Amino acid sequence: MISPGTPLVLVGAGNMGGAMLSGWLDAGTDPAAIVVIDPKPPEAMVERLANAGVRCEASAPQGVTAGILMLAVKPQIMDAVLPGLKGLVGPDTVSLSVAAGKTISYFEERLGGAVVRTIPNTPAMVGRGITGAVANAAVSAEAKAEIDRLLSVCGPVEWVEDEAMIDAITAVSGSGPAYVFYLVECMAEAGRKCGLPADLAMRLARETVTGAGELMHRSPSEAETLRQNVTSPNGTTAAALSVLMAEDGIQPVFDKALKAAADRSRELAS
Ligand SMILES: NC(=O)C1=CN([C@@H]2O[C@H](COP(=O)(O)OP(=O)(O)OC[C@H]3O[C@@H](n4cnc5c(N)ncnc54)[C@H](O)[C@@H]3O)[C@@H](O)[C@H]2O)C=CC1
Ligand SMILES: O=C(O)[C@@H]1CCC=N1
Incomplete structure (x- = not known):
């Protein structure tokens, strides 16, 4: 599902997105299968991306269709950011949010298709995080398994059926x-x-x-x-x-x- 042709596109490489990205790179994920979009990533992340050979863009590049579109910007700017990302979404793209509060229906309305809402935590950076996750019905079993594999690099993943639980998971393990x-x-x-x-x-x-x-x-x-x-x-x-x-x-x-x-x-x- 993610490959150099259909990369994992990470939007926002700050504390949380950067922590997960570090976990993936440490675990040997192919850097050519990752594209980062962040107009101002933290200095340490700029260096990490350059050393690992990960492509980093200030805004959505043309001609890229994301296998996974991971949304890791602040919830407060999500409204402003999502319209610029629509060109990255193809029929098989799964949107993967780590944003606190933002619901599955919020992303369905703006990006359509398959959505996984998660709440990870920053110990992901050292492979010792834990992530709560919920998927909508458009996420295939294969896509869910791939996302589970990806998230598991950063620590255990707790899938729930009831999206309302994500708010409580945020309170316990996210924060x-x-x-x-x-x-x-x-x-x-x-x-x-x-x-x-x-x-x-x-x-x-x-x-x-x-x-x-x-x-x-x-x-x-x-x-x-x-x-x-x-x-x-x-x-x-x-x-x-x-x-x-x-x-x-x-x-x-x-x-x-x-x-x-x-x-x-x-x-x-x-
Ligand atoms: N920090 C944490 O412990 C956790 C954070 N989250 C969620 O992760 C998300 C990100 O939070 P943090 O990493 O803490 O914030 P942060 O401020 O550290 O990172 C956000 C990143 O987004 C980038 N950004 C700003 N505008 C952008 C744009 N237009 N396009 C692409 N990137 C842009 C910033 O340059 C920054 O690097 C939030 O939605 C938050 O709710 C979820 C679980 C835990
Ligand atoms: O404080 C926040 O809103 C984010 C979500 C969980 C941890 N940090």
């Missing part, structure tokens, strides 16, 4: 890495307030979160069990968790935060 990075910031700041130098507190927080993530990745145990393994009865962890797991602890804050993200995803639809 999720930001919560984890903020957790590191909070732990470092709290460590500083406990008397540590700021740089040491940050090193400790960062390694703790990445180490705990790696342990969870490799271990078959549930998160709850891994938590219990750290928690000695009446020890230091229990003292901290009595605060974090209190009625006014972290759960209600996460409930509120993820609802705000899912609501915002629904708002971005229009």
